[in-house]
Amino acid sequence: MHRFGRRARSLLAAIGLHLKRSRIAQFPAARCLIDLVLWPSDVWKVCSTYRRAFDRVPRLLRPRAFTERLQRAKLLNRKARHIVYADKIAVREYVAAKVGAQYLTxxxxxxxxxxxxxxxxxxxxxxxxxxxxxxxxxxxxxxxxxxxxxxxxxxxxxxxxxxxxxxxxxxxxxxxxxxxxxxFVANGRGIVPVDYKFFCFHGRAEIVQVDCDRFTNHTRSLYDREFNLLPVALWYARPKKGIHAIARPECFNEMRDVAERLADREPFLRVDLYDAGKPVFGELTLHPQAGLGHFEPPDWDVIFGRLLS
Missing domain, CATH: 3.30.1490 (Dna Ligase; domain 1)
Structure with missing residues (x-):
C-alpha cells in the first residue's frame, strides 16, 4: 500500500508539472486543477523536508512551533497576492502603492x-x-x-x-x-549596506534579523522591535561578544514603519530593507528558509510560534 501511494503521488506530480508547462496553464480554471493535482505532492514535500530537518514530522493540524506554522501556511494559506509578493518585479508596484516609489531601487x-x-x-x-x-x-x-x-x-x-x-x-x-x-545599492562607503529583515506578525514588526559577513564568516543576530539583542540564534551562529556590534540605524523607526505597512494584511511576512542612509526595499518573504530554520535554543521556535497564533 505504501509503495502504491508513493507511485500514485509521483504520477500525479508528473502529470501536474506537465500540465503546468502546457498551454492550458494560462487559464485560471486550469491552474486551480493543476494546483489540486499537485497538492498531494506538496503535502508529502512539506512533511518529508521537515522530517529531514528536524527528525520528526510537523504537527500540521495543531502546530505549535513557528516552523510548523509556516509548513501549514504553505498548504492552506494560498492567496493571489502572495504570487505578487514573491515576484521580484511585480512586487515593486505593490510597494509603490503601499509606501511610495521612493523606497524602490x-x-x-x-x-x-x-x-x-x-x-x-x-x-x-x-x-x-x-x-x-x-x-x-x-x-x-x-x-x-x-x-x-x-x-x-x-x-x-x-x-x-x-x-x-x-x-x-x-x-x-x-x-x-x-x-x-x-x-547596485551602496552605503556611504560604497559597499553593500546592511540589510534588516523585519519579522512581522499580524502587521507588527516583532523581530529584526541582521546578517553579517554573508560571504565569509556568516553570522546572524536577532533583535526585538526596539533593537535590543535577543539571546537566540537562527540557522547561523551569533557573533562572538564584541564582534560585529551594530548600532541602531538612524532611520530604524522609518524602516520599521515601512515594514509594518507592507505586512499589514498578513499573519506573517518578512520584509527586507537596506539601510542606505534611508530605507531601501529588498524583498518580501512568506517562508524564511522554507520554514526549516533551526533555532538555538530550540524553545524559541515555540516562542516565535506564539507570535503567529
Missing part, C-alpha cells in the same frame, strides 16, 4: 535574454536577478569586465528552474520567469 532593464541589456546605458555597477526564485543574482562591479555570454548561460538555467517544487512553496508556481537589472 532603480531598474534598468527587464527581459529574458540578459545579452539584450547591453543595449541599455548601464552604470559601472549593477545587479542581475531573476524574479521567480531565491538566491539567483549576479553582482557586477565593473560592466567593462562583465562576461555577458557566461551570464547568459547561467541566467538561462535560472529561467528553467521552478522554485515552487523543492519545498512546496506555491507562491512561486505561477510567476512568469524573467530577468532584470537593478541598481
Amino acid at each position: 532603480q531598474v534598468f532593464w527587464i527581459g529574458t535574454d540578459i545579452r539584450r541589456a547591453r543595449e541599455k546605458r548601464l552604470p559601472s555597477r549593477f545587479v542581475v536577478k531573476a524574479n521567480h526564485s531565491s538566491g539567483t543574482n549576479i553582482v557586477v562591479t565593473d560592466v567593462l569586465q562583465f562576461d555577458w555570454d557566461a551570464a547568459h548561460r547561467l541566467t538561462q538555467q535560472w529561467l528553467q528552474g521552478d522554485h515552487s517544487v523543492r519545498f512546496a512553496e506555491w507562491q512561486y508556481r505561477w510567476i512568469e520567469p524573467r530577468l532584470f537589472v537593478e541598481e
